[in-house]
């Protein structure tokens with residue numbers, strides 16, 4: 001595919017960032033997109049910060065080679081540990097995403113917020129800075145919960161059913177029982193489980209993610225002129241897996257699927 005100056009690159013540890021690609025597509029239907037899911041290294045969420053950073057560099061470089069002129073870091077873990085370093089290293093805009101703590105702090109009525117995110121995100125300094133700015137001064141309470149099984153389930157294309165419900169009960173019920181009325185879906189894999197999560201926790205609990213806000217920010221940086229609007233989705237993992245998963249996660253979205261190796 002030829003590159004144009006509105007070509008967008010999107011990266012994630014795996015297929016989770018496709019939830020952000022779907023939002024970006026709604027706002028920018030005509031831009032060419034290269035997506036890389038670093039599935040060979042998935043999950044990022046249990047990896048050390050240095051490794052998340054070095055993989056983010058490698059994947060971002062590949063996207064730039066492919067022609068990306070704006071990169072969306074569609075991974076909370078990679079944003080928390082690598083987005084500043086990426087911005088310092090490459091001369092193009094990077095749109096990051098972090099758990100929706102700020103919007104949650106504005107919506108909660110009980111004053112208790114549950115944050116579902118990866119272990120790496122919860123441990124990151126950037127996440128603690130968010131709490132310091134938006135939670136502590138208002139006297140709100142945050143309960144954090146890493147959800148590694150959610151990533152595995154989405155990577156397996158399992159978005160509903162007894163296994164998903166059991167995982168939701170394990171991760172989300174204790175937060176709701178502790179009084180949380182707002183749950184932050186702080187990892188880009190989790191929005192694919194939104195309906196299952198909502199059906200287990202009930203309609204009174206608000207679920208918040210930042211996919212739409214990130215797409216809005218991206219649309220403010222990139223012009224949506226008519227041109228090559230191809231979507232290419234690349235995996236560093238197994239192509240047959242991606243071919244099975246993609247129609248489950250992005251039904252009826254036309255895209256070219258590829259396997260790539262990134263050292």
Ligand code: DGL
Nearest residue numbers: 013043044045076077188
């Ligand atoms: N989707 C990613 C995030 O938003 C990472 C999930 C993982 O690889 O652990 O944090």
